[in-house]
Amino acid sequence: MPKYYPVMLDVRGRLAIVVGGDRVAAEKAAALSASGAHVSVIHPTFCDELLRQAEYQRVTLLRKAYEPGDLAGAFVVVAATNDAQLVEIYEKTVSLTSGVTTSSATSSLRTYWHGSSRSTWRRLR
Numbered sequence: 316m317p318k319y320y321p322v323m324l325d326v327r328g329r330l331a332i333v334v335g336g337d338r339v340a341a342e343k344a345a346a347l348s349a350s351g352a353h354v355s356v357i358h359p360t361f362c363d364e365l366l367r368q369a370e371y372q373r374v375t376l377l378r379k380a381y382e383p384g385d386l387a388g389a390f391v392v393v394a395a396t397n398d399a400q401l402v403e404i405y406e407k408t409v410s411l412t413s414g415v416t417t418s419s420a421t422s423s424l425r426t427y428w429h430g431s432s433r434s435t436w437r438r439l440r
Contacts, residue, residue: 327351330388333374334381335395336361341368343393348373352391357381 331347333340336358345368348354354374356365361376368374377385386392 324391326391329353329390330355331391331393332357332386332389333393333395334358336365337395338362338364340395341365343395344368344374347391347393357385
C-alpha cells in the first residue's frame with residue numbers, strides 16, 4: 316500500500332458538497348458539519364441518519380440526481396457512493412472543471428484515504 320500524507324482542511328464557513336445518500340455519505344456529512352462546513356448533500360434518496368441531520372439543520376438535502384454544475388461554489392466535494400455510473404459522471408465533471416494549472420496556489424483533483432473508505436475531494440474556487 317502506498318504511503319499517504321495526512322491532510323487537514325479548514326472548512327469553517329465554506330460550502331462542502333457530499334454526493335451520495337447512504338450511511339457513508341451521512342458519516343462524511345456529519346464530519347464536515349462538525350468541522351464547521353455548510354454541507355449540502357445531493358442524491359435522490361437519503362438514509363435515516365441524513366434525514367436526522369437535516370432535521371437538526373446540520374445539512375441541506377438536495378433530493379435530486381447529480382448533474383454537472385452541481386459542484387459550483389464548493390470548497391470541498393466528497394463522492395460517497397458505490398454507484399459506478401454516478402462515480403463515472405462525477406469524475407468526468409471534476410476532470411472537466413479542474414482544467415490545467417501551473418500555479419501551486421490553485422488546487423487540483425486529489426484522492427485521499429479517509430477512515431476506511433476512499434473519498435475523492437476537490438477544492439473548487
